Amino acid sequence: MSDTPESGTRSRTRRAILGAAASVLARDRGATLADIAEAAQVGRSTLHRYFPDRKVLVDAAVADSFRVVERSTAEAAIDQGPPLEAMRRLIAAMVDVGDRLAFLFGDPRVLEEAGCSEPDPFEPDPSVPTTIGLIERGQAEGVFDPELGAEWIQQVLWALVYTGWEAAEKGQLPRHGVTSTVIRTFENGVVTGKR
Amino acid sequence: MSDTPESGTRSRTRRAILGAAASVLARDRGATLADIAEAAQVGRSTLHRYFPDRKVLVDAAVADSFRVVERSTAEAAIDQGPPLEAMRRLIAAMVDVGDRLAFLFGDPRVLEEAGCSEPDPFEPDPSVPTTIGLIERGQAEGVFDPELGAEWIQQVLWALVYTGWEAAEKGQLPRHGVTSTVIRTFENGVVTGKR
DNA sequence: TGTTTTTGAGACATTGAAGTCTCATTATGG
DNA sequence: CCATAATGAGACTTCAATGTCTCAAAAACA
Numbered sequence: 001m002s003d004t005p006e007s008g009t010r011s012r013t014r015r016a017i018l019g020a021a022a023s024v025l026a027r028d029r030g031a032t033l034a035d036i037a038e039a040a041q042v043g044r045s046t047l048h049r050y051f052p053d054r055k056v057l058v059d060a061a062v063a064d065s066f067r068v069v070e071r072s073t074a075e076a077a078i079d080q081g082p083p084l085e086a087m088r089r090l091i092a093a094m095v096d097v098g099d100r101l102a103f104l105f106g107d108p109r110v111l112e113e114a115g116c117s118e119p120d121p122f123e124p125d126p127s128v129p130t131t132i133g134l135i136e137r138g139q140a141e142g143v144f145d146p147e148l149g150a151e152w153i154q155q156v157l158w159a160l161v162y163t164g165w166e167a168a169e170k171g172q173l174p175r176h177g178v179t180s181t182v183i184r185t186f187e188n189g190v191v192t193g194k195r
Numbered sequence: 196m197s198d199t200p201e202s203g204t205r206s207r208t209r210r211a212i213l214g215a216a217a218s219v220l221a222r223d224r225g226a227t228l229a230d231i232a233e234a235a236q237v238g239r240s241t242l243h244r245y246f247p248d249r250k251v252l253v254d255a256a257v258a259d260s261f262r263v264v265e266r267s268t269a270e271a272a273i274d275q276g277p278p279l280e281a282m283r284r285l286i287a288a289m290v291d292v293g294d295r296l297a298f299l300f301g302d303p304r305v306l307e308e309a310g311c312s313e314p315d316p317f318e319p320d321p322s323v324p325t326t327i328g329l330i331e332r333g334q335a336e337g338v339f340d341p342e343l344g345a346e347w348i349q350q351v352l353w354a355l356v357y358t359g360w361e362a363a364e365k366g367q368l369p370r371h372g373v374t375s376t377v378i379r380t381f382e383n384g385v386v387t388g389k390r
Numbered sequence: 391t392g393t394t395t396t397t398g399a400g401a402c403a404t405t406g407a408a409g410t411c412t413c414a415t416t417a418t419g420g
Numbered sequence: 421c422c423a424t425a426a427t428g429a430g431a432c433t434t435c436a437a438t439g440t441c442t443c444a445a446a447a448a449c450a
Contacts, residue, residue: 189384238398
């Protein structure tokens, strides 16, 4: 209960470790704690000092990445304005936190999230607008394909952002082109002759 | 050099192990050799008898899955007929071998494949039509978006098939609906009002 | 049936990552 | 500048997965 706010140094170190964990694990799920410590420019002992064991670290990294992604996407204000515009802002925000997203995307527990809607430990706050909500709003307004399930569309959204991040990672796609490419593909697919 | 063709029993066992490896590893990259042996309904000692160590097994499973996928997609005859039709056949064929594809998709070495075009150990045979070839043909005929890179389109193709497989795996999508949903999304994206 | 393959159970040894601990060194903040 | 906080290096232990081997049972086959 008595919650000493934690010194500046400590919280900075903690952040470095969490960031490194997300970044390293996004690229290699089997990465070693030593790998993560090295990426965080921190001794392995220090890492263990902050996070007793691997499970604790990964859990914390997941929670932290959720916060980061949530904060980024919150700024997109996806409950405001036309769904298409909102979706574009959302995609841009997601691409901005690409490696956090890739990390979450690769975690088996997080992937299940969309399936079971009941015991969702994340985003229980009804005041935070959800992606599904945006999609359903768009479908109601006839902007998004109503014959596709909202969950499916969400999965596609994640998959495309992830693919874009990965392509940039491999140098297949320039960083600055990822967002527009993902948006274009997400909205229109790959076949020409629309509109 | 002297290549005894291997008894029927042995080749059947070998196939069971390779299939189980792909299937199990597709769902959990960190799976244990014991897990794989169990899925193959084979003793752990038998597995080691066929594949001395993990690396050999995984390599063999990758090669095997490549063959399976290639055989399935070859039947799609993607160099025949209109690109759109060919692509639909290709997608159907890929969905059919979903777990093999998911396994390959999850293997770090395979993912790099599209990046470097030179030392590609797979598909060096110019008589086998490539996915990239189909995409470029489609772009040349104005069917596929020419502003998107062919490699990007290929990545999207893989990602959507994988997402479809995963959705079916989680019960989010009925098995029989995967192919049409993937095709629809791949071709048109999620926004309505085309054509 | 009898012979040869093929297999499974289980007893090891090995390995590498995970986790624990100490202690000297470095950084931080008053 | 000093007291305290924070860190890094490294020596250990633990542990689970791996890899090796033997032997008796089961299956395939002629």
